[in-house]
Amino acid sequence: MSGNREIIDVADGDALAKTAAERLLARITPGGERPAIALTGGSSPEGLYRLLAQEPYRSRIPWQRVHWFIGDDRFVPPDDPLSNMGMARRLFLDRVNAPAANVHPVPTTAATPQAAARLYESDLQRFYGSERLDPARPLFDLVLMGLGPDGHTASLFPGAPALEEKERWVVGVDKAHVAPFVPRVTLTFPALASTREMLFLVSGEDKRDILARVLAGEDLPAARAHCEGKLVWLVDRAALPRRSAA
Numbered sequence: 001m002s003g004n005r006e007i008i009d010v011a012d013g014d015a016l017a018k019t020a021a022e023r024l025l026a027r028i029t030p031g032g033e034r035p036a037i038a039l040t041g042g043s044s045p046e047g048l049y050r051l052l053a054q055e056p057y058r059s060r061i062p063w064q065r066v067h068w069f070i071g072d073d074r075f076v077p078p079d080d081p082l083s084n085m086g087m088a089r090r091l092f093l094d095r096v097n098a099p100a101a102n103v104h105p106v107p108t109t110a111a112t113p114q115a116a117a118r119l120y121e122s123d124l125q126r127f128y129g130s131e132r133l134d135p136a137r138p139l140f141d142l143v144l145m146g147l148g149p150d151g152h153t154a155s156l157f158p159g160a161p162a163l164e165e166k167e168r169w170v171v172g173v174d175k176a177h178v179a180p181f182v183p184r185v186t187l188t189f190p191a192l193a194s195t196r197e198m199l200f201l202v203s204g205e206d207k208r209d210i211l212a213r214v215l216a217g218e219d220l221p222a223a224r225a226h227c228e229g230k231l232v233w234l235v236d237r238a239a240l241p242r243r244s245a246a
């Protein structure tokens with residue numbers, strides 16, 4: 001695990017959402033002309049997404065400038081309840097009328113997860129203006145991440161070949177390791193790492209054991225996540241491993 005890691009513990013899910021919203025704002029207000037954020041799926045970011053559609057965040061976010069990507073998605077139709085970008089749209093992007101051109105979903109209407117991954121990679125490369133990632137010029141301003149019960153993050157599952165990917169920015173994943181058992185499309189570690197900040201959101205008691213293993217450096221996907229910028233684990237008290245509790 002990289003040395004730029006910081007763990008921030010907060011009281012509960014509400015405080016987690018608020019702290020994440022403040023960090024998001026801090027990353028985009030001074031950002032360049034087109035700040036880029038990679039969202040995450042799962043239940044952990046729901047509170048944050050709801051908050052972004054409410055004041056004061058709604059008025060403080062420069063919606064015309066910010067571009068929204070997704071770190072991974074389920075290979076389901078865009079309006080399927082399982083869609084990660086669909087969830088982000090319902091909870092905030094549609095509510096604030098984010099410009100359509102600023103929202104970058106994985107094209108899950110493609111024939112296969114692999115084809116969708118190629119198309120998404122092209123979208124990211126077009127946005128970035130190059131097919132090569134330059135460590136001095138991160139792709140994202142903020143990448144949000146979650147922690148799965150098996151230690152996965154994005155759709156990078158334990159033992160999967162995608163964990164070793166060094167060239168591709170996005171890959172298709174035919175089999176998920178945990179529910180929902182639908183194919184996925186996921187950014188790879190090198191693409192996720194190209195960010196000024198990577199922010200893990202971890203909440204609830206059922207995350208405590210797996211978080212303890214990740215923080216102890218066990219070889220789990222989430223423990224392999226790294227980034228060019230700051231790596232922050234935002235954790236609520238219920239999820240905080242006991243021995244690291246203050």
Ligand code: 6PG
Nearest residue numbers: 041042043044146147148153154
């Ligand atoms: C997904 C996610 C996944 C998620 C973790 C945590 O598509 O399921 O992107 O990586 O972030 O599984 O999920 P919870 O927040 O629901 O615990």
